[in-house]
Amino acid sequence: MMSFLVAYGTKEGQTEKIAERIVAVLDGRGHEATAVSVADVPADLSVADFDAVLVGSSIHMGKHGTKIHRFVREHREALETRPNAFFQVSLSSAFPSEESDAHVAEYIEEFVENTGWEPDRIGAFGGALRYSKYGFFTRMMMMKRITRETIGETDTSRDYEYTDWDEVETFAADFAALVEAGDVAVNDDVAAGGEPEETSV
Numbered sequence: 001m002m003s004f005l006v007a008y009g010t011k012e013g014q015t016e017k018i019a020e021r022i023v024a025v026l027d028g029r030g031h032e033a034t035a036v037s038v039a040d041v042p043a044d045l046s047v048a049d050f051d052a053v054l055v056g057s058s059i060h061m062g063k064h065g066t067k068i069h070r071f072v073r074e075h076r077e078a079l080e081t082r083p084n085a086f087f088q089v090s091l092s093s094a095f096p097s098e099e100s101d102a103h104v105a106e107y108i109e110e111f112v113e114n115t116g117w118e119p120d121r122i123g124a125f126g127g128a129l130r131y132s133k134y135g136f137f138t139r140m141m142m143m144k145r146i147t148r149e150t151i152g153e154t155d156t157s158r159d160y161e162y163t164d165w166d167e168v169e170t171f172a173a174d175f176a177a178l179v180e181a182g183d184v185a186v187n188d189d190v191a192a193g194g195e196p197e198e199t200s201v
C-alpha cells in the first residue's frame, strides 16, 4: 500500500469532483489516498509524508488560480522528489479542435513556466458549465465568450458536465501502476539531496 496526495484547486467544484474520483480509483487499488483543497490546506500537511502526489487545477479566464501556483511553488521540492502528476480541467479539453487543443497546451505551458515544476505525467480533462453556480455576469460572459467559441449554444437554465470519467479513471490507474512499479524517474537534480538528514537539534 502506498500513500497518495491529491491536491486540487477548484472554483465551482468540478476539479474537486475529479480529485475525488481519482482518490476512489487509488483506494480501489488498495492505496491510501487523500484529497486536499489548496484553498484549505491543513497546517500540518507535509507533502513529503506521501509516496506520490497529484495536483489538479481548473482554468478560469485562461489561467490557473493563484492558490494552486502558490501550493506548487511552496512544495516544489517535495513534489519533484516523488512520483508526481498534474491534471488540468477546462472547457477547452471538452471539445477538441485545433484551436482548443492549442489553448489546452498553452495553459499547461504557462503553468509549468510559472511554477518551474515539470510534472512526470499530465492529464487534461473536460470540465463543466455550472450555470446554477454563476452570478448573472459570469453566466452571460460564459455564454458569449466561451460557449459560442467551443461548444455552440447552451441553455443557461441547466448545468452541463463534459468530464470523460473513463479518461479520468484511466489516468489515475496508469499513474498508480507507474508508482506501484517504481517506474517514475524523479528529478535527479533535486533528488540528489537524498534522504532527509538527521539534525543535531
Ligand SMILES: Cc1cc2nc3c(=O)[nH]c(=O)nc-3n(C[C@H](O)[C@H](O)[C@H](O)COP(=O)(O)O)c2cc1C
Pocket: 009, 010, 011, 012, 013, 014, 015, 016, 058, 059, 060, 061, 062, 063, 089, 090, 091, 092, 093, 103, 126, 127, 128, 129, 130, 134, 138, 142, 146
Ligand atoms: C468565469 C469562467 C471563466 C472560464 N474561463 C475558461 C477559459 O478561459 N478556458 C477554458 O477552457 N475554460 C474556461 N472556463 C471553464 C472552466 O475551466 C470549467 O468550468 C471547469 O469545469 C471549472 O472547474 P472548477 O469547477 O473545478 O473550478 C471558465 C469558467 C468560468 C466560470
